[in-house]
Amino acid sequence: xxxxxxxxxxxxxxxxxxxxxxxxxxxxxxxxxxxxxxxxxxxxxxxxxxxxxxxxxxxxxxxxxxxxxxxxxxxxxxxxxxxxxxxxxxxxxxxxxxxxxxxxxxxxxxxxxxxxxxxxxxxxxx
Amino acid sequence: xxxxxxxxxxxxxxxxxxxxxxxxxxxxxxxxxxxxxxxxxxxxxxxxxxxxxxxxxxxxxxxxxxxxxxxxxxxxxxxxxxxxxxxxxxxxxxxxxxxxxxxxxxxxxxxxxxxxxxxxxxxxxxxxxxxxxxxxxxxxxxxxxxxxxxxxxxxxxxxxxxxxxxxxxxxxxxxxxxxxxxxxxxxxxxxxxxxxxxxxxxxxxxxxxxxxxxxxxxxxxxxxxxxxxxxxxxxxxxxxxxxxxxxxxxxxxxxxxxxxxxxxxxxxxxxxxxxxx
Numbered sequence: 596x597x598x599x600x601x602x603x604x605x606x607x608x609x610x611x612x613x614x615x616x617x618x619x620x621x622x623x624x625x626x627x628x629x630x631x632x633x634x635x636x637x638x639x640x641x642x643x644x645x646x647x648x649x650x651x652x653x654x655x656x657x658x659x660x661x662x663x664x665x666x667x668x669x670x671x672x673x674x675x676x677x678x679x680x681x682x683x684x685x686x687x688x689x690x691x692x693x694x695x696x697x698x699x700x701x702x703x704x705x706x707x708x709x710x711x712x713x714x715x716x717x718x719x720x721x
Numbered sequence: 722x723x724x725x726x727x728x729x730x731x732x733x734x735x736x737x738x739x740x741x742x743x744x745x746x747x748x749x750x751x752x753x754x755x756x757x758x759x760x761x762x763x764x765x766x767x768x769x770x771x772x773x774x775x776x777x778x779x780x781x782x783x784x785x786x787x788x789x790x791x792x793x794x795x796x797x798x799x800x801x802x803x804x805x806x807x808x809x810x811x812x813x814x815x816x817x818x819x820x821x822x823x824x825x826x827x828x829x830x831x832x833x834x835x836x837x838x839x840x841x842x843x844x845x846x847x848x849x850x851x852x853x854x855x856x857x858x859x860x861x862x863x864x865x866x867x868x869x870x871x872x873x874x875x876x877x878x879x880x881x882x883x884x885x886x887x888x889x890x891x892x893x894x895x896x897x898x899x900x901x902x903x904x905x906x907x908x909x910x911x912x913x914x915x916x917x918x919x920x921x922x923x924x925x926x927x928x929x930x931x932x933x934x935x936x937x938x939x940x941x942x943x944x945x946x947x948x949x950x951x952x953x954x955x956x957x958x959x960x961x962x963x964x965x966x967x968x969x970x971x972x973x974x975x976x977x978x979x980x981x982x983x984x985x986x987x988x989x990x991x992x993x994x995x996x997x998x
Contacts, residue, residue, distance in 0.1 A: 607852040613832040686943030
């Protein structure tokens with residue numbers, strides 16, 4: 596699982612730090628493999644210019660929200676293969692359905708269980 | 722020889738009958754002897770079949786019987802051991818889950834305290850507290866009250882959600898409402914049900930001094946309630962939030978004073994080649 600690149604997208608610096616700390620506990624992931632973005636637009640620019648193996652994104656963000664970001668990756672960039680996990684405070688069934696229908700690969704509700712997150716990340720990175 | 726011919730004929734007939742009887746008796750005797758022979762043969766056969774086993778075989782059977790008994794004991798012992806190990810395994814798995822949960826809480830606390838103490842700007846500290854309450858505790862509707870040093874009242878310094886933004890007052894006196902009561906008592910309050918409003922009120926304290934209160938009115942819809950770990954995390958966070966708030970307040974006061982003094986110093990300083998006013 597070495598040399599895997601991850602993109603963490605959240606407007607909360609606290610959440611980004613927590614996610615990064617959790618991700619570095621997954622075998623083969625170091626801080627150097629993780630790129631951060633604070634909103635959907637910044638994330639989209641980074642996806643356009645770089646290569647990522649997995650993206651973790653929040654939904655509620657300024658400028659461009661997580662759902663719009665996923666829609667852009669799937670339709671504008673026509674990238675259907677990039678796994679995108681949504682991590683959000685919106686945990687209702689219809690929110691999950693909406694996210695998955697837009698092309699999300701996984702969905703976790705905040706406050707996120709770190710064990711669950713690690714398991715999901717490991718399953719996507721193989 | 723003077724006997725009558727009829728009498729002689731009668732005697733002859735009787736002797737014929739006797740001969741016939743003797744013939745039948747002989748055939749019957751022969752049949753019995755045959756059967757006797759067959760039965761004797763069968764007896765010999767059966768005796769041959771019932772030959773007692775040799776000593777080695779008896780010993781081997783005895784040894785195997787003993788071994789079987791020992792194996793049964795061992796099996797019973799191993800079954801007991803297996804059940805014991807299985808129970809221990811379950812216990813370890815349970816403890817692993819508990820340790821993981823505690824690790825998670827510690828990670829949350831570490832990140833939260835790191836973020837809270839990474840800035841000396843009070844508005845950033847308040848934003849950070851809001852982020853923590855939303856993302857780590859799972860609060861949807863909450864307010865942060867800070868004690869106003871001049872009036873001694875609780876001032877709402879940050880909030881999220883409808884209740885905190887509308888229904889609750891912006892300014893509370895000590896002892897007023899659950900928030901004021903918690904601030905006065907210096908003891909946290911946790912509602913027994915998640916639907917209770919507020920479902921949690923935690924004082925922000927530095928030693929014995931209350932500097933504010935965090936009031937959580939509702940949790941995120943998918944969060945069923947606050948766990949004991951959430952209670953602990955909230956209480957620990959409250960301590961860090963209190964010191965971060967006070968530090969930022971003191972820093973801004975000190976900064977303001979420093980700027981004032983520097984202003985005075987600049988006024989008093991004599992410009993080169995000029996005259997002191």
